[in-house]
Amino acid sequence: MRIVIADDHSVVRSGFSMIINYQEDMEVVATAGDGLEAYRMVQKYEPDVILLDISMPPGESGLIATGKISQDFPDTKIIILTMYDDDEYLFHSLKNGAKGYVLKSAPDEELLDAIRSVYAGDTYVHPKMTDVLVRQFITQDDMMEDNTNPFKLLSKRELEILPLVAKGYGNKEIAEKLFISVKTVEAHKSRFMDKIGLSSRPEILEYAIKKKLIEF
Structure with missing residues (x-):
């Protein structure tokens, strides 16, 4: 193996x-x-x-x-x-x-x-x-049918970017980490914020912790 x-x-x-x-x-x-x-x-x-x-x-x-x-x-x-x-x-x-x-x-x-x-x-x-x-x-806990599951709502790239935004990285830093353009970061960030209904980094941080996308 x-x-x-x-x-x-x-x-x-x-x-x-x-x-x-x-x-x-x-x-x-x-x-x-x-x-x-x-x-x-x-x-x-x-x-x-x-x-x-x-x-x-x-x-x-x-x-x-x-x-x-x-x-x-x-x-x-x-x-x-x-x-x-x-x-x-x-x-x-x-x-x-x-x-x-x-x-x-x-x-x-x-x-x-x-x-x-x-x-x-x-x-x-x-x-x-x-x-x-x-x-x-x-x-039959409702959690298994949670329609707010980020792994169902978000694309792979959005799942990469959201935790980095939550941790406080800027668009340029994220772009460098993921080898993509700043415009691409901004586009994905805008999309996942719309999908989840978030409007600020504190809300993104709270969501990321609640959904186990990052940890302290």
């Missing part, structure tokens, strides 16, 4: 790489420090599985990268690897294409089991989170 690891901490990347490369049936072919780099590594290496951290400040988050990678590279299975035991993170991850959700505090064997499970076509969720999914199914 060819695997990519995306985490903003080099020590974490090195540690998981050692664990995975020790397995006879697994190989880490690349690592990345944020969502944008993770996307490029998937594009370049076409791995079977990618481990994505949710929070990778100041770069693109794992949640945004999940939506883009699952859409453009459906053969690459995504496992969210995170410290957050959080219902909303779990739902957002699975809704946007992740096939696994593993806590960083889990034993090494659980991570390896998750990789083998999603590679085989199954979905793997940390045992501690399965009760959440059962309750969600039974109650």
Whole structure:
């Protein structure tokens, strides 16, 4: 199995790489420090599985990268690897294409089991989170049908630009980060503000935090 690891901490990347490369049936072919780099590594290496951290400040988050990678590279299975035991993170991850959700505090064997499970076509969720999914199914929580879901409303480019605006980057800085023109940034910014009904950066920041597009 060819695997990519995306985490903003080099020590974490090195540690998981050692664990995975020790397995006879697994190989880490690349690592990345944020969502944008993770996307490029998937594009370049076409791995079977990618481990994505949710929070990778100041770069693109794992949640945004999940939506883009699952859409453009459906053969690459995504496992969210995170410290957050959080219902909303779990739902957002699975809704946007992740096939696994593993806590960083889990034993090494659980991570390896998750990789083998999603590679085989199954979905793997940390045992501690399965009760959440059962309750969600039974109650049919409105969150699963939330028509304000940014991953449904916004384009891939808008999902890239919105968190950067929320973090306070100017149009020129965003253009340089994404290798696009300032006019393109302005156009996408205007569109996502219209779609969501936002009129100021504080509102964009509030929305981005509420929808888990950025974290403190």
